[in-house]
Amino acid sequence: MEKRVTFKGVWLPLLLVLPQLVITAVFFFYPAGQAVWQSLFIPDPFGLSMQWVGLGNFEYLLSDPYYRASFVTTAVFSVLVTVVSMGVALVLAVLADRLIKGSGAYRTLLIWPYAVAPAVAGVLWMFMFNTRVGVVTWYLGQLGYDWNHVLNGTEAMGLVVVASAWGRISYNFLFFLAGLQAIPRSVIEAAAIDGARFWTRFRTIVWPLLSPTTFFLLVVNIIYAFFETFGVIHTITAGGPQQSTTILVYKVYADGFVGQDLGSSAAQSVILLVVVSILTIVQFKFVERRVHY
Amino acid sequence: MASLTLENVRKSFGPTEVIHGVDIDVKDGEFIVIVGPSGCGKSTLLRMVAGLETVTSGTVSIDGRVVNGVEPMDRDIAMVFQNYALYPHMSVFDNMAYGLKIAKTPKPEIEARVAQAAKMLQLEPYLQRRPRELSGGQRQRVAMGRAIVRKPAVFLFDEPLSNLDAKLRVQMRLEIKTLQRDLGVTSLYVTHDQVEAMTLADRMIVMNGGVADQIGAPLEVYANPQTAFVAGFIGSPPTNFLAPAMLGQSGDGQIGIRPEHVRLAPSGQLTARAAYSEALGAETLVHLRGPNGGLLTVRQDAGEPIPEEGAEVSLDWDVDREMRFGPDGRRA
Ligand SMILES: Nc1ncnc2c1ncn2[C@@H]1O[C@H](COP(=O)(O)OP(=O)(O)OP(=O)(O)O)[C@@H](O)[C@H]1O
């Protein structure tokens, strides 16, 4: 049975996808093309002329210790955000899955943070951890811990990770919960009768059957950590202290818009473009053979 | 191997009680079949025995030990589910070995036991396949294999054959019966198919709306139903029910008479109009409209003359074949 809506002719379908195509062209292909083009030049300090340097910008970048440091920062940051947000989401989803009564309310509450824009979330966390007026800082002070993420790079990293992961938990939770509920109850029951207690069941049945969801979320969360955390970092640390939270996407902004080094910034964009392309390809390859058991 | 006892077992989901006090006593090695219409609580009862559902009141004991608060894994039971509930990401071998691995059985013994079960169930060529690469009947056998390798004290089956086609069902029915005889494991088997119940059971339990209406050997239940419900549910085509008034008698119960005990005769106790007939080869079912418009069925040999549609005929039977039920549906 053909369930899909089919359109006859060429013009109507074209018309219907046109807005999407135009938006993609204007806001993605055009700037991306421009970034590739600009990455091959160095503009003079006044922006009046451009000098062709070929791959010079890339060569310079890859030998720049700051840029390489930013790569490491990004890796640490992405891994932490992904692990924290997925880990917490999984625990909550497992708990919600076991809950029968009141799971609706529980679910709704867990979804709320997703509606908060990253920049707003950043401001929220910034206030809570503000070194002078922050509530959490004050309590930590009472416990004898002197919180100061403005000076301490590790604390700064911790804070942006938590702030970025927080908004992400809702999203991951929804997917994990859907994944868990797609596992037939009787399979879990069969395992219980076969002698498997909660942890054994989780390790040998639930986790393997959840792996398509986990993999999907892994890719999506890494992409999120790479790009969409800009707002959080910008509001909380602005990449500091001493670049300890300058992830790649923040460096594009810092070098391009603040440092006015447009050639280098464009080259960095191109590198990011390549990274996200690879991630996307990996994901699509995987989605194609999603049912792997 | 063990006995299984249910004493006044009740189950409520929230405010609604779905099992209203069931007593069952299963002897060691016995094959008990629970049969009843959809929604009467068969699965719920079985799941309480398995420990997948809490018991609201009453006791479930396995081999004399009350297991009400015991987790499923500590009850020494195995269960075959209607949808088989195989582990989709494991091979047939791993599916069967799963319980043994968890019990930390030595590897050579696991292999020996799985091999033996696979041989018994003709699964040897498929041990390395995933469940989705098997046919329905093969999956069913894997589910059986998973149950038998663990050598549990009690087997529980929840409509294990209902997803198979008619021919395969007959074949698997026989295999289950043979297997259970050979292994001698106490079994509780749930089905809504009365033929399965009749052929498999040592004793069967007919359930009706959360109550065990009758417990007994299949033929005894057939011959001697204790309630009108049992008389109507067991037997195909079903028992004919008549009001005493139709026979010029007083009283307000029902009279049941099985189709094979009624015959068309030149003169009889009741006249009816032939509606249609079904010739099944060895036998013919003649359906008639009784005086009050209700359908009656007569089962006769293929050689007997078949009345024409619309013809007025007389029905006769031996009075001692009549089953009389009181107004409460119980045998009078
Ligand atoms: N989890 C539950 N919550 C509430 N009511 C339930 C639950 N499980 C079963 N019931 C109710 O209990 C009754 C018995 O259900 P059960 O599944 O035991 O029927 P069954 O005899 O196995 O039927 P079937 O032949 O269709 O499988 C039904 O009326 C059903 O609606």
Ligand SMILES: [Mg+2]
């Ligand atoms: Mg059922």
